[in-house]
Amino acid sequence: MGRPTHLTDADVEQLGAELDALREEVMNSLGKEDARYIYRVLNTQRFSELAGRALLFAGILPPAWLAGTALLSVSKILENMEIGHNAMHGQWDWMQDPALDSATYDWDNTCPGREWKHSHNYMHHTYTNIVGMDRDVGYSILRMSEDQKWHPAFLAQPLYVLVLAAFFQWGVALHDLEWERLGKDKSYAEALSQGRDIWKKVRKQVLKDYVLFPALAGPMAPFVFTGNMAANFNRNVWSFLIIFCGHFTEQAEMFRIEETESETQGEWYLRQMLASSNVNGSVPFHVMTGHLGYQIEHHLFPDMPSNRYREIGPKVQAICERYNLNYNTGPFSRQLGGVAKRILRMALPHRRKRRGPMPSSIHHKQPARA
């Protein structure tokens, strides 16, 4: 793969071995405390959902509507980010609790868990930030890299971004249909059967939030309806922000297919590190992001229980420093600013295709481990 010029093959191999050892150490120490953590999150999520929905039934009172919406938003965010996303990565499979089993977990989202495990766990996590392979790069609507061909339609991408943020779960649900491949190397029949699964899930989700709960509330229906809509909107925007900060900040790197052919495990790790970016924050912030503020750690070890990313973060950072690699982290405002800049810059055709070594070796001119 194209990699920072200051690392030799042996360096990369050594890096891989260090990360393997780190993974091993954490995975062997999983136990009671981790189980306690995730059960506490589950209970919090379920309590806040019940309390939120109950308050919305009294939604005619503005404070009740606000508090209800807030609690339901928190519940939906926790369920999507810290519980669903991570359970479907298999992070909790070691517990053998059917309620957290990656094979059967389905989240509160219009995207069926099964579809998502393909588009996200497989495609995105394997081919992270490889333009043309990782469809999360721009979700086939946006231009996020110089390596994507410019087209005048991208001029309006700041607008598309706002729409995508507001309807993010719908974007995710339709993502795996891969409409741009339709009629080429993907048959309509395959897309149709996927579409049926998505429709089944969508129907259940819509029925619950927009028909049944409002109907149960009788005269309070409009308040329940709007509260649910607001909670879904909040969750969409929040997850959109966190996810875009994870791979599309200014210094997050993009790769070309040729650069990643016949990657070794060490090179794969290296790409995951360089393609991901972290967001600094407090513990509650990380819980609400599903620990995707530790995107780098998550991409190195997608099936490691999320609560452990906090503990290995500094170790991964130390490894990066030793190998003179950019550990891309910063406060939310800065990372988000970088994302916005990238979106705006890529809307314009002014950049030529990148040539030569990857940018990270430009930030770091010194040799590895002096």
Next chain:
Amino acid sequence: MKPIIRKALKSSLAESLATPLSVDHYLGLIDSKLSVDEPRGRIAEATRQTPDSVTLTIEPNDNWTRPAPGQHILFGIDLDGVRHRRCFSIAGAPDENSLEITVKRNGDGAVSNFLVDNVEPGQLVYLTHAEGEFYPNASPPARALLLSAGSGITPMMSILRAWIAADELPDVVFMHYARTSADMIYEDALDRLADEQPSLELVKRFTSADGRISADTLDAAVPDLDERMTWLCGPAGFMDSVQPLLDARTTKPVFREQFESSRREAAHGEGEVHFVQSDVAASGDDGSLLEIAEQAGLNPPYGCRMGICHSCKCRVTEGTVRNLRSNEVQDIRDTDIQLCIHAAAGDVAIEL
């Protein structure tokens, strides 16, 4: 749970409101023992009859249905964050509202050691409905022999207690092998029953003094063996040495129950195993499909690892597998099999 509440919670409306989670996920907020249809329970009592065993009385929730005598359950318990599942025979009479199991320490078995050493009343346990055909008869035979060794005594206790509870105790010889008197579980309970019940004859054998079972001891203790239906349960070695003795003496039915996997053929396979969902390939050479999956870093659910509990059921998209108990080779397609008792007999693609 009141029937009307259960009905409401089981309705499709409740299900739609809870989607994509289940109603149980919310009931857990009140008490993790509650569930709309899963049997769960709490340990009410833990008594240690011998130094290396524990007898647990479990109070199940009202999803529990009464077992038949001699049946077993898959018992699940969380230890260090991991849910372990093991098969145990039920020792209590089927008409009791609680259920009783006795667990003997078993080498370095994590579950049995924990239960024997540390389990405390109050702990939540996950149950399944009882299964097993050890006692197929609707009514007791005229004469019976209950022959057990070690923890094989538990299903015998359940059969015996069921007969007594129904007031249908036939002429029974209960012959049990333990190492010493101190190792014998249910010794006091059996002594008491033998005093009370004239038609129950108790034969206790302690191998440290009396030696292992032999043709002579059997002939002396049960001279009318050929007139008795026999129930047999114990460790594999015991069962293997008893079976020929019985075969030589009786043509009446012999019912067997065995909780050890020695009957499993050595697990070696051939071909390639492809785990489709995780996109891992492994050689099918060593071990059951369950072991191969684990060696490949996957984490499929399992319980007994010997083909009893069905927790390891998994779909095979396509392939040739060998059943490790019957040694039978099958070509299958889109079929659920138990991974723990199948090996690859050619290339296999598994949905895992």
